[in-house]
Amino acid sequence: MKIGVLTIGAELLNGARIDTNSNWISKTVIDHGGMVEFNISTKDNQSSIIKALDFLLDQSIDMIIMTGGLGPTHDDITAKTLFEYFDDIPILDEKYWNFLVSRFKKKGFKVSALNKTLALKPSNGKIIDNPIGTARGLHFSSNKKEIIALPGVPSEMKSMMREATLPMIKKISQKSIHSSILRTTGITESSLYEKLFSLIKQAPDVELAFLPSLFGVDLRTSSTDNDKFSNFLMQVKILLDEFIYSDKNLELEEVVVNLLNNHNLTVATAESCTGGLIGDRITNTSGASKVFKGGIIAYSNEIKINQLGVKKETIQKFGAVSIETASEMAAGVQKLFSTDIGISSTGIAGPLGGNKDKPVGLVYIAISINGVTTVYKNNFKSNRKNNKRITSQVALNLVRKELLKF
Template sequence: MKQEVSAEIITIGDELLYGQVVDTNSAWMGEELGKIGIKVKQITSISDSPDAIEEALDIAKTRAQVILMTGGLGPTKDDLTKHTLTKYFKTHLQLHQPSLDNVVAIFKKYNRPLTVTNQQQAYLPATCTPILNTLGTAPGMLFEENEHIIVSMPGVPFEMKGMMTNDILPYLQAHFQLPEINHKVIQTIGLGESFLADTISDWEDNLPTNLKLAYLPNLSGVRLRLTGVYNGIDDLEDQMMREVGKLSDLIPEYIFGYGEISLEETVGMLLNGRNYTISTAESCTGGLIGHKLTSVPGSSMYYKGGIIAYDNYVKINELGVEQDILDKYGAVSGEVVRQMAEGVRRKMGTDVGIATSGIAGPGGGTPDKPVGTIWIAYSDATQTIAKKLNYNKSRLLNIEYTALQALNLIRQSLPGPVEE
């Protein structure tokens, strides 16, 4: 019989509570656990203190079968997790020879003397199942206590991920009879969360009972995560793909991709598929669009360069913006960004040009053009499109949203079919 298994993640370290280190481990572990059918019910961050560790464990065992702990396994005096767990499980430390061999090999590889402190990392609670750390010196520990599985891992992300991938996740899958679970992610842009929910409400209301939808808004739009649990009747993959197909037919103009693809990756694929090149002329975004485009591997196939035309002198002398147009309409105008997009396309010899000009803030606004007034433009051989944006956010958010809207304008405006 399939089991519903819940988990709690406990992250240990004063540096997390002080905000000196951002906890990325929990997000990654939660996602990986969800893929195998284990639901995270709680994420708890605690200090490097024996009392805090013991209390967190006691509470976690009341609500979760699987407890995953990260942090506090280093060689320094402030790393107390191993000693606390030894006391908690009423056991003693003993040498784990494979872990010692691993520590010796790592220090030999880097030609460094092995200290007594580092040797102590190979001493583990006698009642645990040691988890060899092939990427570092601190082993992991797995305890079985009645119906609970308790795992302690290093807080270093790549070490934790290695243990989870190679040891913990396979162990949990073998230990429990987990339900078949699947996720489909649909990436959207152009509709806020509430408007999107209203638009697809009928489709959502008619989902099969074993499928659930989650809305995950972020700067680039709203990620829709469709989660399915095998119901013993339908093929889960086919069932989910049918629903994704219905959604795609319902809001095709707002979907830019599926899975964990980014908007800039989608734009790159569209440009590559048409064998098009692109260049950028950026004022208020200061090169952010170029940065996003070039963050994608292989972007040299389509991105040829950009001009940061922050000053009007650059707009005139590098992009060919007419002085009369600037005088009449101002730098933040549809007329100017159109000429910027056309000018960079000519200068760089590309198929597409994209341009931005605006008032990001916090100063510089006027009654006619308040802070957050921004124009973007797209140009190719057949058309030039200008679009006005109005934001009332902080400077950095205004810039970020503008770059994303410019990428979306490219996606929406590219002509012609994709070349095979």
């Protein structure tokens, strides 16, 4: 099923807000037999919306999914535009209006007459219920195409997509699309392509998309042929085994916490340049309380020495950013919290603080497991926040690799 996405709002074009709706829709419809062919963003004015609709309705697609502009304010004109575009005379839904009045009253608010626009329903089209908000969606049909209008609020849009639109796509679609996401880290997009080049050439019926990010590259595989899809996916997993951390769309920290729980192991962190980010990511995961004992943000040398037991002589001789200091930090935090694993990070996040011998981006990560400590040297770039994020990713991946040895 071919789909066009139309996101509405000036904020999407002037940079005030990132369009996450179209991204989510494009990824999500695949598993239900849909494929986005066009993605358009437009200002919230009637002429722009009409031009976008004219274009999309002229294409060989089966559905248009619109988001944004269904609220009660002056710039929310999507509903008005659609009513006029499809020559539909809206009707006040008295039952829903009474519901809105009651809902606002319970919250201690006086409902404005402007909110009556939320209670309008089409004469010929259909209403799409909003389980968590007040702005309902609209559904029109024209020239064998389904036009769906949903709120721009991401949580409301997703809820309504799951409840109504995705089942509709699955019902209308004549083909089942088999898809999977493999999440990789520790390898560049170009290196992945080199490893998979021959395989890609041998499988023209399978689509492979490379989705790079700061943390790694996701590989989305899809095909209408289940046998070819399964065989291709198996070959990719064999070729990239050491780099794939999830085939279930999990975050790396989720994988690590699951492995720790599976092996009944505990971990603690000693962080300098990452400022607690490794511990933060671990504790964002359900089940972390069973495996994460705690952490020390040892940003100063004083804390490294007094809390983690790093020798003063070590820092004086080798510096805070060194193999030796990272090693003693990891071993120290493991001993302090009596855990199976200790993780440490120390480096020069930037953009200042580097020199010829220790440039900006130099980071040491140490992993101490049952008394054996290994230190890894990394050279990242000059962006401070990115260096922190990348360091947390590398550290978690190193722990993952160690846990796979158990």
